Every structure is written in structure tokens, then in C-alpha cells.
Amino acid sequence: MVGVSHAYGSTPVLNNISLTVPAGELVCLLGPSGCGKTTLLRVAAGLERLQAGSVTINETIVADRKSQLPPEDRRIGFMFQDYALFPHLSVLDNVTFGLFREAKAAARERAMEILGQVGMARYADQHPHMLSGGQQQRVALARALAPKPRLVLLDEPFSGLDTEMRARIREETLSVLKQTNVATLMVTHDPEEAMFMADRIKVMGENGRILQAGRPADIYYRPASEYVARLFGPINMFDGVVDKGELKSSFGALTATGVADGHAVRVLIRPEGLILSNGDGHEGGTPVDILSAHLLGDSSMVRFQVREGANRGAEFQVRIPGAFDLTEKGQIWAHVDPRHVFHYPQE
Ligand SMILES: Nc1ncnc2c1ncn2[C@@H]1O[C@H](COP(=O)(O)OP(=O)(O)O)[C@@H](O)[C@H]1O
Ligand SMILES: [Mg+2]
Structure with a gap:
């Protein structure tokens, strides 16, 4: 055709x-x-x-x-x-x-x-x-x-x-x-x-x-x-400005290749692109407060608020396998999986 x-x-x-x-x-x-x-x-x-x-x-x-x-x-x-x-x-x-x-x-x-x-x-x-x-x-x-x-x-x-x-x-x-x-x-x-x-x-x-x-x-x-x-369902979003090929976020510096410095970009992170953990090994992550957790069946949708850094106060949702069971275990940290992070230049 x-x-x-x-x-x-x-x-x-x-x-x-x-x-x-x-x-x-x-x-x-x-x-x-x-x-x-x-x-x-x-x-x-x-x-x-x-x-x-x-x-x-x-x-x-x-x-x-x-x-x-x-x-x-x-x-x-x-x-x-x-x-x-x-x-x-x-x-x-x-x-x-x-x-x-x-x-x-x-x-x-x-x-x-x-x-x-x-x-x-x-x-x-x-x-x-x-x-x-x-x-x-x-x-x-x-x-x-x-x-x-x-x-x-x-x-x-x-x-x-x-x-x-x-x-x-x-x-x-x-x-x-x-x-x-x-x-x-x-x-x-x-x-x-x-x-x-x-x-x-x-x-x-x-x-x-x-x-x-x-x-x-x-x-x-x-x-x-x-x-x-956005076709695959609700997605996390924030806007920022590119500096030296990177974009500041609470989750660390995100690479923003192909966008000129000083240019505004929109960042999208799939719910399955965020990872929650507690305890050791949280370098590059950011401390968060859990707002809600809903078991959907084989996965849970968890909402959290970021405590520090460029996205301080912003809310995100994360999809995790199984039930959410970290609440009793002290400070929780969020990381990103770069495969699920996308950025698009804004006009
Ligand atoms: N026979 C028709 N006469 C006039 N308008 C039509 C006709 N068939 C479809 N449309 C209109 O064309 C658009 C596309 O329809 P369609 O091809 O059925 O879309 P989809 O299958 O993606 O839902 C719609 O706005 C629909 O209302
Ligand atoms: Mg049709």
C-alpha cells in the first residue's frame, strides 16, 4: 500500500x-x-x-x-x-x-x-x-x-x-x-x-x-x-533544562543526548522504570516517602513522593512485581532503570 x-x-x-x-x-x-x-x-x-x-x-x-x-x-x-x-x-x-x-x-x-x-x-x-x-x-x-x-x-x-x-x-x-x-x-x-x-x-x-x-x-x-x-498507560513526567548533555533529577543526572544545552526537555519514566529498595546499595537513588500501595494481582502500583533534589516534593508511581512489603523496613530509596526513561525536546 x-x-x-x-x-x-x-x-x-x-x-x-x-x-x-x-x-x-x-x-x-x-x-x-x-x-x-x-x-x-x-x-x-x-x-x-x-x-x-x-x-x-x-x-x-x-x-x-x-x-x-x-x-x-x-x-x-x-x-x-x-x-x-x-x-x-x-x-x-x-x-x-x-x-x-x-x-x-x-x-x-x-x-x-x-x-x-x-x-x-x-x-x-x-x-x-x-x-x-x-x-x-x-x-x-x-x-x-x-x-x-x-x-x-x-x-x-x-x-x-x-x-x-x-x-x-x-x-x-x-x-x-x-x-x-x-x-x-x-x-x-x-x-x-x-x-x-x-x-x-x-x-x-x-x-x-x-x-x-x-x-x-x-x-x-x-x-x-x-x-x-504514553500508549502503554500512565507514565511519570517532569520537565527540565539540559545542561552539559545531562538533566538534573533526584534520581541522579539523566543523559539527554541529542538535545542542545539550555533546551527544555520533557522526561517520561514508565512506572516499571522505577525501582524501590531499602537498606544498602542506594547510591544514585533518592529517599522517598510512600503515599499508597495497591496490589493489582501479580504486581502492585505504589505512589511515592521524592524528598530531596531537583524533583523534591514531586509524586511518582512505580509498578513492582508482587505485593509491596518494604514499609516496615526504614527508609526507602527510589532508583531509575535508564531503559524506561525517555526525553523529548519541548518547543
Ligand atoms: N462510511 C463513513 N462515512 C462517514 N464517516 C465515516 C464512515 N466510516 C467511518 N467514518 C468516520 O471516519 C473516522 C475513522 O473511522 P474508522 O476507520 O472506523 O476508525 P477506527 O476503525 O480507527 O475506529 C471516524 O471519525 C468515523 O466516524
Ligand atoms: Mg474500527
Whole structure:
């Protein structure tokens, strides 16, 4: 997809989007609700008329200024939000539906093969309402993959499932997609889902532009902007001025490479980028007062106030594994893990 822009009437939605999805890879577009993710998939699929740019699938141009192939000629498989199976058709008939070009026996054979792959062969004769949400999801995946598409489009495919089911279905879906070696373009607003599923993530902003592209670790450890750094939830923040390539903080001098001396920067520190300790070995740390501690399950969120130095009086939150049990043990110190500290020049 090269240079795709799209507007509804006079309202621009997509702004010059270019992306490539290699075979066997899953590319995930991550962006807030309303930023144009579904529109992008609809343009790729041919459900929305292309307005600018071009779409190429498997080295064939399927849409450009001159001509546009209809959806059914693009060799695309879909799995959309409401993976709507046909309620009046059996599982098997749902899956053979997309195989209308094949002879009946061949279509049936292919459908059973792909149903086997997603672990649903024994439900072939049942109707969708008899299946759990997770099972319906697997049938929807089988239906999408049955015609051996070159490209699979997934639109927030797991948003209808509860947490436990979601984790399992994600994993199964990923494994089936990898086995089939198909190119997959998925969209979601859920950063964790994107991190879990994607080989590559494209972060999309509200303006319908791609703000950053990279592997999941790049997006998490090297966010290119404050916006991207904030995608993963609440984050600690303070502002400062760079002096000799460094920035003073209560946690010691933070390196501020690439920013001129005297320039204002915003510092962001993830909650998992702060470490609490007591007793020895607190060099480079700063004494803090604990304000609150909440156990969230496998981790706790702890709020503290800094006692000394450049951030004196400022509040921070830290996520620690397990329960917080340092309160009875004297002075507590906070350190930073530099991998979770980001700085961005301010205008
Ligand atoms: N058919 C349409 N006609 C007019 N506006 C639309 C249409 N579809 C979507 N929009 C608008 O375009 C924007 C992007 O929508 P969409 O692509 O569904 O975003 P997302 O999937 O990221 O939530 C939204 O503001 C939405 O209201
Ligand atoms: Mg959408």
C-alpha cells in the first residue's frame, strides 16, 4: 500500500499511508478509536473506493488511479470485529461459503482441512449459536483462510472475547497464521494486543498518519514521541533544562543526548522504570516517602513522593512485581532503570 489517503466527504481520515506486509508476517496498525483503522482495511479490501495512492497484493496492483479490482478478486481473507458467521448455516457451510469457485467436493475437502487446522473439524455440522465465542472465532478464522488468501485482514478480532479466552485465542490464531505463512494486516487500539501479535507495529495518530513504525521492542523501548511513549498507560513526567548533555533529577543526572544545552526537555519514566529498595546499595537513588500501595494481582502500583533534589516534593508511581512489603523496613530509596526513561525536546 503506497501513499493511500482517504476522506469521507470533506473530512480527511487517512493521510498518505504507506505500508508493506511480507508473507508470513503480521503487521499491526495500532491507533486510537476513530483514527481510520477500519477505513484502511476497507480500502485494502476494496470495500471502500480508493481515492489516492495504490494497493498491491502479491505483486499485483489491485487498486490505483486507473483501475480497481472488486473485493472478491483480491485474494483477501477478512476477520472483522463482529466475526458474524451466517447463523442459518452450519460451521462447514460457513467455511465453504468463500470457496464458491471450487467444485463442491473439493470445497468440502478444503473446508474440513482448515477446520482441522483450527481444531474445529468435529463441530462441522453444528450451527454457530451452539458454539462458544472462542469457537466461533476459530470458525471465522477458518472461513477467512479457506480460500488460501494472499493477505488476511483482522479488525480488532479479539475485542469481543473475555480476558482468559482472548489470551488463548490470540495465541491459537497467531499459530495458525504462522503455519499458513500468509501476510496479515491487523488493526487494534489495544497496545498489549499489538505487542503480542505483531512482527511489526505501525502506530497511527488521530490525524490518520503513521507516527512510528518498528518492531514491538522498538515501540516500547524507543518511542519516537511522547504520544507513542504514553500508549502503554500512565507514565511519570517532569520537565527540565539540559545542561552539559545531562538533566538534573533526584534520581541522579539523566543523559539527554541529542538535545542542545539550555533546551527544555520533557522526561517520561514508565512506572516499571522505577525501582524501590531499602537498606544498602542506594547510591544514585533518592529517599522517598510512600503515599499508597495497591496490589493489582501479580504486581502492585505504589505512589511515592521524592524528598530531596531537583524533583523534591514531586509524586511518582512505580509498578513492582508482587505485593509491596518494604514499609516496615526504614527508609526507602527510589532508583531509575535508564531503559524506561525517555526525553523529548519541548518547543
Ligand atoms: N462510511 C463513513 N462515512 C462517514 N464517516 C465515516 C464512515 N466510516 C467511518 N467514518 C468516520 O471516519 C473516522 C475513522 O473511522 P474508522 O476507520 O472506523 O476508525 P477506527 O476503525 O480507527 O475506529 C471516524 O471519525 C468515523 O466516524
Ligand atoms: Mg474500527
